Amino acid sequence: MNNSTKIYLLLFLVSLTIISCKKKDEYHSLDERIHAETRTGANGGVNSEILLSDKNLMEITEGHHTFLIPERKGELTSYSCTECHNKPLKQIASSDIKKAHWNIKINHAGSEVMNCATCHNGNDMNNLVSLTGKKIDFNKSYKQCAQCHTVQFEDWKGGAHGKKLAGWAPPRASMTCVNCHNPHEPSFDQRWPVRFNSEKVQERKDGFEFK
Numbered sequence: 001m002n003n004s005t006k007i008y009l010l011l012f013l014v015s016l017t018i019i020s021c022k023k024k025d026e027y028h029s030l031d032e033r034i035h036a037e038t039r040t041g042a043n044g045g046v047n048s049e050i051l052l053s054d055k056n057l058m059e060i061t062e063g064h065h066t067f068l069i070p071e072r073k074g075e076l077t078s079y080s081c082t083e084c085h086n087k088p089l090k091q092i093a094s095s096d097i098k099k100a101h102w103n104i105k106i107n108h109a110g111s112e113v114m115n116c117a118t119c120h121n122g123n124d125m126n127n128l129v130s131l132t133g134k135k136i137d138f139n140k141s142y143k144q145c146a147q148c149h150t151v152q153f154e155d156w157k158g159g160a161h162g163k164k165l166a167g168w169a170p171p172r173a174s175m176t177c178v179n180c181h182n183p184h185e186p187s188f189d190q191r192w193p194v195r196f197n198s199e200k201v202q203e204r205k206d207g208f209e210f211k
């Protein structure tokens with residue numbers, strides 16, 4: 001390489017650097033951009049805190065797993081139960097209070113296995129009840145499901161059954177059983193996959209869609 005070639009090469013490199021640094025808000029490398037645009041939490045590092053900030057979460061520890069789940073009591077339309085269940089069921093049923101919960105039908109285990117009292121305690125309606133009569137907080141209703149569905153419970157604790165609430169990044173926040181399953185009728189109806197085929201495209205062309 002002779003001297004003039006070296007100078008040209010040098011000039012070329014210098015101009016390249018100038019061009020690449022021209023705009024202040026442009027990044028020099030992908031790495032730099034990732035670091036600059038990563039949403040970091042209070043303790044630094046990649047974090048889902050921002051995505052979870054509008055959610056009402058509570059921390060639970062089950063076995064080796066500690067994570068967040070949504071609180072439930074605020075979501076129950078008929079909580080607090082003791083607003084009406086302030087005396088034994090028989091008295092309530094025969095009192096002037098209107099019939100209630102007509103919309104709740106059990107379609108879960110058979111009636112020889114399960115009725116309302118399997119999960120609700122007439123003497124302490126503000127809490128759920130375990131099979132052995134222990135009280136279970138409505139916010140921790142997964143404990144009730146776990147009594148019979150041990151496999152799904154184990155999977156859920158580890159994150160294999162269910163779904164995360166926001167990003168993959170910590171802190172871990174997972175949906176709880178009742179976010180997806182209605183305890184009174186927990187299985188999902190079978191559905192056809194969403195239909196999108198040539199017929200649909202034709203319908204759009206014909207203007208049948210989105211009217």
Ligand code: HEC
Pocket residue numbers: 076078079080081082083084085089092093097098099100101116117120125
């Ligand atoms: C607005 C009043 C009201 C509220 C609030 C209410 N209940 Fe009731 N509940 C009733 C009445 C009235 C009955 C008696 C059933 C009937 O005759 O309709 C009843 C009956 C029940 C029964 C027994 C049903 C049966 O067939 O044996 C259960 C279980 C129950 N309620 C659970 C709850 C739970 C759990 C909550 C809170 C999450 C709650 N209720 C909140 C009014 C209420």
Ligand code: HEC
Pocket residue numbers: 072075076077078079101104105106108114115116117118119120128138141144178183184
């Ligand atoms: C397998 C257990 C189980 C059985 C059986 C069961 N429940 Fe529940 N019930 C629950 C759980 C768990 C919740 C809380 C659900 C949630 O967090 O969304 C609940 C919630 C409710 C609520 C509050 C709903 C709301 O949105 O305010 C009422 C009322 C209720 N149950 C009544 C009944 C009645 C009446 C029966 C019998 C016909 C019954 N339950 C049977 C587990 C059960």
Ligand code: HEC
Pocket residue numbers: 108109110113114118141142144145146147148149177178181182183186187188
């Ligand atoms: C007392 C035991 C018991 C409790 C408590 C219980 N389940 Fe069940 N559950 C059963 C039985 C029994 C079946 C019927 C199993 C079958 O059909 O194979 C069932 C069925 C189901 C199914 C449908 C399974 C399928 O193959 O379609 C789901 C989902 C489910 N339960 C979720 C829950 C959730 C969520 C809770 C907590 C709110 C819960 N269960 C509490 C006993 C229980």
Ligand code: HEC
Pocket residue numbers: 142145146149152153156161162163175176177178179180181188
């Ligand atoms: C993010 C939603 C979600 C959460 C949270 C969730 N499940 Fe499920 N669950 C599902 C879906 C989806 C299926 C598959 C239903 C189907 O195949 O029809 C399922 C299936 C089941 C079944 C049927 C058997 C099986 O494995 O296919 C049971 C029992 C069950 N779940 C119990 C639970 C329990 C107990 C919890 C909490 C510890 C829970 N689920 C949490 C969505 C959820």
